[in-house]
Amino acid sequence: MSPRSLLKPDTLSFAHGFSLFLQDAHEFLSVLLSQIKEEGVSLRTRVGLHPYTCTIESNFEFELLSTRTCLSCGDKVSKTESYNCLSLDLVPGGSVQDSLALYFKACEVECQCHWCYGQLASVEQTLQSLPRVLVVHLKRFSLNSRGNLVKLHDRLHVSPQLCLQAHSRTSVRKPGMPKPDLTQGDCYETSFSPEDAVTFTAEKKSSVEGRSAGRIGQDSCAMNDYRITSVLSHIGSNMQHGHYICESSVGNTTWLSFDDERVQQVDQKSTLRRRSNSAYILFYEYR
Numbered sequence: 485m486s487p488r489s490l491l492k493p494d495t496l497s498f499a500h501g502f503s504l505f506l507q508d509a510h511e512f513l514s515v516l517l518s519q520i521k522e523e524g525v526s527l528r529t530r531v532g533l534h535p536y537t538c539t540i541e542s543n544f545e546f547e548l549l550s551t552r553t554c555l556s557c558g559d560k561v562s563k564t565e566s567y568n569c570l571s572l573d574l575v576p577g578g579s580v581q582d583s584l585a586l587y588f589k590a591c592e593v594e595c596q597c598h599w600c601y602g603q604l605a606s607v608e609q610t611l612q613s614l615p616r617v618l619v620v621h622l623k624r625f626s627l628n629s630r631g632n633l634v635k636l637h638d639r640l641h642v643s644p645q646l647c648l649q650a651h652s653r654t655s656v657r658k659p660g661m662p663k664p665d666l667t668q669g670d671c672y673e674t675s676f677s678p679e680d681a682v683t684f685t686a687e688k689k690s691s692v693e694g695r696s697a698g699r700i701g702q703d704s705c706a707m708n709d710y711r712i713t714s715v716l717s718h719i720g721s722n723m724q725h726g727h728y729i730c731e732s733s734v735g736n737t738t739w740l741s742f743d744d745e746r747v748q749q750v751d752q753k754s755t756l757r758r759r760s761n762s763a764y765i766l767f768y769e770y771r
């Protein structure tokens with residue numbers, strides 16, 4: 485079965501474009517998760533499935549609380565949004581944990597305060613809930629000064645474990661805990677559509693100077709919430725040319741490499757090291 489055949493016919497126009505031009509695994513995953521979620525909502529409505537647990541929601545989604553604070557008067561505005569993926573800037577020479585720390589680092593934005601008309605605010609994001617499976621998209625494709633999409637081959641340490649404690653609220657909702665104000669097992673609608681799916685990732689809204697941030701993560705965090713289970717790597721020089729290889733854990737210690745029809749056993753440690761300059765999408769599972 486080809487990846488494209490997984491997409492629904494009614495999004496074929498998008499899938500067609502995807503297949504011919506984009507061929508981006510991150511976009512494909514976003515569309516696929518979106519379609520599975522939509523299908524679940526539709527099934528519940530049409531077939532009357534009760535109780536129904538939305539697979540995407542219960543496994544991949546998490547909530548980010550974004551708080552904007554006026555730097556002149558201290559007025560705060562907060563909002564919560566759901567995501568199913570974190571898109572992180574690379575920290576060359578750093579680790580995935582460093583990229584995570586960079587993502588959650590408070591940043592300044594230009595924004596007019598409706599109380600004092602101050603022009604600057606700080607924005608900070610914290611996790612309000614945690615996913616069972618954390619999808620991390622590394623931004624290896626970036627626009628250069630000429631406006632061309634180029635691939636970044638920077639090496640980074642693919643952290644075998646991640647700690648989200650420093651980026652979570654004290655009252656963070658852990659995987660499996662029911663969402664407040666909702667009937668347990670219900671799948672609820674969010675503003676999520678195939679059109680949205682392409683941008684339905686936690687893009688950092690800032691001018692953070694990520695590429696020179698150095699090691700700012702917490703590889704030494706005592707509480708590693710997540711362990712890596714899968715690495716999808718893009719092998720190739722640019723977005724238009726290349727090949728995807730997936731390496732995943734099957735069981736506690738065994739890792740397999742999936743390279744088209746070739747499947748072979750690999751070692752996790754050496755795989756993570758080998759993929760330091762090609763890892764593109766990472767999957768971490770809550771312990």
Ligand SMILES: [Zn+2]
Nearest residue numbers: 554557597600
């Ligand atoms: Zn203000």
